[in-house]
Amino acid sequence: MLQRIFKLAEHGTDVRTEVVAGLTTFLTMSYIIFVNPEILGGTGMDRGAVFTATCLAAAFGSLIMAFVANYPVGMAPGMGLNAFFAFTVVGAMGYGWQQALGAVFISGCIFVVLSATGIRRWLIAGIPRSLRCSIAAGIGLFLAIIALGNAGIVVADPVTKVALGNLHSAPALFAMGGFFVIAVLDALKVRGAILIGILFSTLGSILLGYTPFHGVFSKPPSLAPTLFQLDIPGALHHGFFHVVLVFVLVEVFDATGTLMGLTHRAQLSQGPHKARLGRALFADSAAILAGSVLGTSSTTAYIESAAGVEAGGRTGLTALVIALLFLAALVLSPLAAAVPSYATAPALLYVAGLMLRELVDVHWDDHTEAVPAALTALVMPFSYSIANGLAFGFISYVVLKLFTGRAREVHGAAWVVAALFLVRYVLFTGT
Incomplete structure (x- = not known):
């Protein structure tokens, strides 16, 4: 049956290889079941419900990827987008988490339309490579400042804005220990290094009495506090114009870039396999809608x-295994509740460091490419907003190209995105 559904022989793989690949990918991405409740819980959302929503959204998205696209790709609420949801939309802008979920739902609807009509491909083709790279790096820097703050390593200062915190404090020590565990294990190619680092810091905190522990297994927490709690009418308020825009743009760049990179590595981007990319794009947009209804931020590839692909995963059976493991993780809610923010901080910081490598591909010798890229990456953490970083990057890119006589190099999509952000700053300055 598995052979018939997933065409294993056609892809040069077998059940054992696919199962191992699925387990490998799950171990590398399962940190999200600990990190996501911590981040979204800061908005007032019930952490237990977010934990359940995270597992279900990841399982649902991975199942769609398995059976619709037959790709070895795991889905889950995305890092960066959850930070934008919690720290910018709810934290800095002051909107309720229900409205933020409404904005995620609307962005998912737009995403489906963009994927179905081909506009998504047009947008991707029109965004310069330098900006695409700097967006990933900027989100990384944004995650880094959040992580360092959660660990108490960086603190606010009235004179210098930021300063070094107390490195002798328990949160800082646990965070630094967890970070080095992750970094060393990952350098040694140990699967699940990020998850092991989180568990290392959590276990140390529990054993030394800094964190209460109520067991490992239990019945999954109720989903009721977040299920169908999205406020779509509230998200249609004019202040959400650029919030939805940012959700859509980041979802487009992140998910599409990830899928294209993974399919190329798995040798699924050529020949008869290439047509399935469209179904994969639809799968991740449908998963966004499901996640917003369940009660979590945008779900993405x-x-x-890539860890599972390296282990030999080539079909949707890998994604099916990932989905089943996320469902099995539902009974781990007491363990997830015991994970303090300074234990997830190392994971955020390490992921941030990996995202910075994207800056290598920026054309630094061309000022009309380098300056917008630098602004994009710098404004995100310093303004505590992914939206502002995107806006500064696109607007500066268009302005520099226009006034250096190189306007013809600007794709229509970049003009449109820059104009939308400009309208936001001119008309909605208070939002």
Whole structure:
């Protein structure tokens, strides 16, 4: 049956290889079941419900990827987008988490339309490579400042804005220990290094009495506090114009770039396999809608799926295994509740460091490419907003190209995105 559904022989693989690949990918991305409740819980959302929503959204998205696209790609709520949801939309802008979920749902609807009509491909083709790279790096820097703050390593200062915190404090020590565990294990190619680092810091915190522990297994927490709690009418308020825009743009770049990179590595981007990319794009957009209804931020394809591809995963059976493991993880809610923010901080910081490598591909010798890229990456953490970083990058890119006589190099999509952000700053300055 598995052979018939997933065409294993056609892809040069077998059940054992696919199962191992699925387990490998799950171990590398399962940190999200600990990190996501911590981040979204800061908005007032019930952490237990977010934990359940995270597992279900990841399982649902991975199942769609398995049976619709037959790709070895795991899905889960995305890093960066959850930070934008919690720290910018709810934290800095002051909107309720229900409205933020409404904005995720609307962005998912737009995403489906963009994927179905081919506009998504047009957008991707029109965004310069330098900006695409700097967006990933900027989100990485944004995650880094959040991580360092959660660990108490960086603190606010009235004179210098930021300063070094107390490195002798328990949160800082646990965070630094977890970070080095992750970094060393990952350098040694140990699967699940990020998850092991989180568990290392959590276990140390529990054993030394800094964190209460109530067991490992239990019945999954109720989904009721977040299920169908999205406020779509509230998200249609004019202040959400650029919030939805940012969700859509980041979802487009992140998910599409991840899928294209993974399919190329798995040799699924050529010949008869190439047509399935469209179905994969639809799968991740449908998963966004499901996640917003369940009660979590945007669900997307995970770059950690590369670990499973390296282990031989070539079909949707890999994604099916990932989905089943996320469902099995539902009974781990007491363990997830015991994970403090300074234990997930090392994971955020390490992921941030990996995302910075994207800056290598920026054309630094061309100022009309380098300056917008630098602004994009720098404004995100310093303004505590992914939206502002995107806006500064696109607007500066268009302006520099226009006034240096190189306007013809600007794709229509870049003009459109820059104009939308400009309208936002001119008309909605208070939002």
